[in-house]
Amino acid sequence: MHLYIIRHADPDYKRDSLTHQGILEAKALASRLLTHGLDSMYTSDTARTIKTAEWAAKILDIPYQILPWLNEPSDLQIEQHGQVYNLWDAFGETVRAGSSMPTQHNWFTRAPFDIPEVFQVWQRFRDQCDSLLAQYGYIRCEGRYRVQ
Numbered sequence: 001m002h003l004y005i006i007r008h009a010d011p012d013y014k015r016d017s018l019t020h021q022g023i024l025e026a027k028a029l030a031s032r033l034l035t036h037g038l039d040s041m042y043t044s045d046t047a048r049t050i051k052t053a054e055w056a057a058k059i060l061d062i063p064y065q066i067l068p069w070l071n072e073p074s075d076l077q078i079e080q081h082g083q084v085y086n087l088w089d090a091f092g093e094t095v096r097a098g099s100s101m102p103t104q105h106n107w108f109t110r111a112p113f114d115i116p117e118v119f120q121v122w123q124r125f126r127d128q129c130d131s132l133l134a135q136y137g138y139i140r141c142e143g144r145y146r147v148q
Contacts, residue, residue: 001136002036011048018051026052030059038062042132044070069128073121078112087112 006029010022018026033056041064043053053064076087080094090112095102102110108119130140138145 001138004033004036004038006052008046008048008052013048016047018048022048022052023055026055027059030056033060041065042067042070044068044072046071067128067132069125076115076117076121087118 008018008022009025009029010019011017012019012022029052038056038060039062041053041057041060041062043049043064043066045066045068049070050064050066057064072086072088074086077084078087078090078094079085080091094112095110098110107113108122133140133145134148137148139148
């Protein structure tokens, strides 16, 4: 199984859609995915992700399913250089400010992600991912997935 995690194309936040460049990106992505043999596609419920998925669905001739839990959490924020950002948009220099690089085992214990809400969001997201992958026969076992 191949799993592709793709972020939405260039968004037009004011119109809750894609920019002209975003439409070109979505079309190019869809064309590139033609040779990958996709049989399932999932998207969050934001317009920018749905619009990106629609182009791929049209070109690939496969449906997409909307899963609201795929949305980036927007209620966690961080101040950087005098401006407030979504926590998930933390600057690289903020994340890498410690003496060692964060890993998959400790990233949530390090600033700016070391608040209880982050771990709760991550747990819910991971549980949802596990449920989705279980539908395809992949079960989490000691930090990895095995095929049932």
